[in-house]
Amino acid sequence: MTMSDHSTVVGVFTDDAEAEGAVDELRRVGFSDDEITISRRGATTGGFMESLKSLFKGQGTTTATTADDFTRLGVPEQDAGYYQGELDAGRTIVLVRAAGLQQQALGILRQHGAYDVTMRQP
Numbered sequence: 001m002t003m004s005d006h007s008t009v010v011g012v013f014t015d016d017a018e019a020e021g022a023v024d025e026l027r028r029v030g031f032s033d034d035e036i037t038i039s040r041r042g043a044t045t046g047g048f049m050e051s052l053k054s055l056f057k058g059q060g061t062t063t064a065t066t067a068d069d070f071t072r073l074g075v076p077e078q079d080a081g082y083y084q085g086e087l088d089a090g091r092t093i094v095l096v097r098a099a100g101l102q103q104q105a106l107g108i109l110r111q112h113g114a115y116d117v118t119m120r121q122p
Contacts, residue, residue, distance in 0.1 A: 007099040008074030009106050011114025012086045016040075019092040022112035026096060026105065037073055039083075039093040079117045 013019035019038065026036055067080035073095050075083055083093055094114065098105035 007097060007102055009096045009098050009102050009109065010075055010079070010083065010116055011094045011096075011109035011112075012083070012116060013092040013094065013112070013114055015113065016092050018113040019094055022094055022109050022114060025108045025112065026094075029104065029108070031096060031098070031101075031105065035097045037095040039070075039073075039087055039095065041087055041090050082117045 011019075011022065013022070023036055023038060027033070067077075067084045070080040070083045070093075071077050074097060075095070087093055094109060096105040096109070
């Protein structure tokens, strides 16, 4: 998985169930909703306010469709276009702000089937 200078770990999933499993495990080990962002085609979910919105109207959404959106979420600029392409292809992207716990987050994402820019798998 990719780790930026801001300690953001990124994983790409071809299966939504695997992504949800990874997010559940991240939460179980202590990562908060504010540290986890799930990007799906046309929407980004995560964080306290988005979780609160989801209680009232299903899944909260904030559009994340450009490389700039990923950069703002902590993805290195040189990798953001790759993740935009993966999102456009219908994949799910999980970003974890894991300051000091990058290896733990990385292990959980990989355990649940994630890949990243360094692996370039479909």
